[in-house]
Amino acid sequence: MERIFRDDVAREMAGHDFLTIADLSSEQFQRLIDAAQVLKQARRAPWTRRLLEGRTLAMIFAKPSTRTRVSFEVAMYELGGYALFLNPQDLQLGRGETVADTARVLSRMVDGILIRTFEQAEVEELARHATVPVINGLTNTFHPTQAVADLLTLREHKGDLHRLVVTYVGDGNNVAHSLMLGAARVGMELRVCTPPELAPDPEVVRMAQQKAEETGARILLCHDPAEAVDGVDAVYTDVWASMGQEGERERRLELLRPYQVNQELLSRARPGAVVLHCLPAHRNEEITDEVMDGPQSVVFDQAENRLHAQKAILTLFLGTEPV
Numbered sequence: 001m002e003r004i005f006r007d008d009v010a011r012e013m014a015g016h017d018f019l020t021i022a023d024l025s026s027e028q029f030q031r032l033i034d035a036a037q038v039l040k041q042a043r044r045a046p047w048t049r050r051l052l053e054g055r056t057l058a059m060i061f062a063k064p065s066t067r068t069r070v071s072f073e074v075a076m077y078e079l080g081g082y083a084l085f086l087n088p089q090d091l092q093l094g095r096g097e098t099v100a101d102t103a104r105v106l107s108r109m110v111d112g113i114l115i116r117t118f119e120q121a122e123v124e125e126l127a128r129h130a131t132v133p134v135i136n137g138l139t140n141t142f143h144p145t146q147a148v149a150d151l152l153t154l155r156e157h158k159g160d161l162h163r164l165v166v167t168y169v170g171d172g173n174n175v176a177h178s179l180m181l182g183a184a185r186v187g188m189e190l191r192v193c194t195p196p197e198l199a200p201d202p203e204v205v206r207m208a209q210q211k212a213e214e215t216g217a218r219i220l221l222c223h224d225p226a227e228a229v230d231g232v233d234a235v236y237t238d239v240w241a242s243m244g245q246e247g248e249r250e251r252r253l254e255l256l257r258p259y260q261v262n263q264e265l266l267s268r269a270r271p272g273a274v275v276l277h278c279l280p281a282h283r284n285e286e287i288t289d290e291v292m293d294g295p296q297s298v299v300f301d302q303a304e305n306r307l308h309a310q311k312a313i314l315t316l317f318l319g320t321e322p323v
Contacts, residue, residue, distance in 0.1 A: 004035050005051075005315060014319030017127045017134045019120075020142045021181035022207055026215055029148075029185040033161075035312035036152045036305065043078070043308075051315050052081035055111040059137070060086050060093075062117040067279060067306045068137050068145070072114055075310040084110070103129035112318045133317045140242075141201070143174045146278050147182035148309035150236070153302040157274050158233050162187035162216075166234040167269075169193045169225050169259050170286055171252070172200030175238045175278050180208035180219050187215040193228035194221075195255040225259050229268045236276040237261045237286045253285070262288045266296065274298045 004010065009031050013024075021029055042048055057076050061069060069085065076083035093102050099122055106113055107130045115123055116137035127134040136144055155161055166183065168176050172194045180200065183190035192200055199221060208219045222228045229235055240256045241249040261275065275287075275297045283289050292299055 004031060004038060010316055013316045015133060016317060017130075017136075018144060018313055018317050019123055019127055019134065019136045021144050021147060021178055021185060022211070024185065026185045029182065032148050032309070032312045032316065033152050033155060033186075035316055036148060036308040037155070039311040039315070040152075040305070040308040048078065048311075049080045051311075052076060052079035052318060055081040055318060056109075057081060057083045057112045057114055057314065057318075058086060058106050058110040059083055060091065060113065060115040060117070061137075062088055062115075063138065065116055065137070067303060068116055071306040071310045072137070072314075074307055075314055079311060079314060081111075081314075099125045100129040102126070103134075104131075107131040112314070133319070135313060135317065139174065141174055141177060141204070142181075143178045143278075144181075145306070145309060145313060146175055147178040148313065149302060149305040150179060150276060150278070151182050151186060152305045152309060153276060153298055154234055154274070156301065156305075157298050163189065164234070165189045165191070165232045166236060167191040167193055167228045167232045168236045168238075169228065169261055169265075170237045170256060171198045171240055171242070173238060173242055176200050177204045177208075179236065180204065181211065184208045184212040184217045184219060185215060187217045189218040189220070191220045191222055191228045191232070193223065193225050193259065195259070196223055197255055198252070225265055226268055229265055232269045232273060234274045234276060235261055235266060235269055238278055239280065239282055240286050256286065260286060260288065261291055263290050263294075266291055272296070276302050279303055 009027055013028055073083045103126045112133045113130055114135045114137045118140050120139040120141040123136045123139055158164055168179055176192055177200055212219050240252045275291055277287055277299045281287055
């Protein structure tokens with residue numbers, strides 16, 4: 001158990017940023033999933049309270065959140081540290097201070113910075129100027145912390161991730177992007193099924209497919225939901241209009257109606273296939289109540305696993321002492 005926090009892989013990760021899964025090796029990404037599983041099993045063990053004892057995390061939230069905020073705050077508390085929530089109104093960022101200066105100031109006072117914001121470039125600029133680890137809590141392009149929880153959930157319910165077949169149905173958004181990169185790192189087959197107009201970013205697809213060659217993973221794009229879900233081990237969906245896309249809502253609803261995860265679509269998957277959704281869900285839009293509350297849904301296990309994923313991320317990147 002102790003080995004995963006103190007060997008060469010852990011030492012490689014300590015003190016570094018977690019901005020996108022693309023920056024991690026396959027071994028490093030799988031270590032995050034392993035660590036999350038260990039910390040989940042040991043949630044109330046006394047030794048876990050020492051992992052981040054005396055450490056502080058500044059959390060910058062330009063976008064509202066339920067799961068990200070609660071999971072990181074609870075994670076820091078249960079690991080013995082302290083989380084400081086900051087919204088734009090609490091920071092001089094909202095009054096014209098540069099990202100670079102904010103990074104320099106916070107680095108003098110805290111041990112790590114979590115940021116949840118709109119543009120990936122802002123996260124990268126913060127990381128360039130910070131001297132403590134920066135964690136990407138979500139941008140319009142990537143949601144790497146979510147992918148750790150997703151793959152932990154799949155491992156718990158389906159076993160070995162290598163060669164697992166999963167279909168993501170809906171909008172080719174930040175969740176889809178990070179899921180592609182995560183799948184590439186663990187050797188999964190991931191089918192990303194979207195309307196052509198809402199396909200994932202071609203550069204992210206290229207990156208994921210390139211990294212998939214290293215593990216034997218397959219990252220496939222398609223547009224027919226029934227064909228994409230045929231015989232898969234898991235079906236994943238997300239909201240059709242994310243934060244900042246409210247003005248496109250009606251257009252997106254029209255494009256995505258055929259991509260609803262309902263019982264008819266799910267019946268095409270393998271018996272025992274599981275259903276994932278990163279939440280919040282717009283029930284009876286992208287997913288029906290029947291499926292979300294049904295026996296194949298692992299949505300709330302997935303939500304809980306955000307906590308355990310955040311613990312793994314914090315423990316490994318903030319660079320704790322060996323337990």
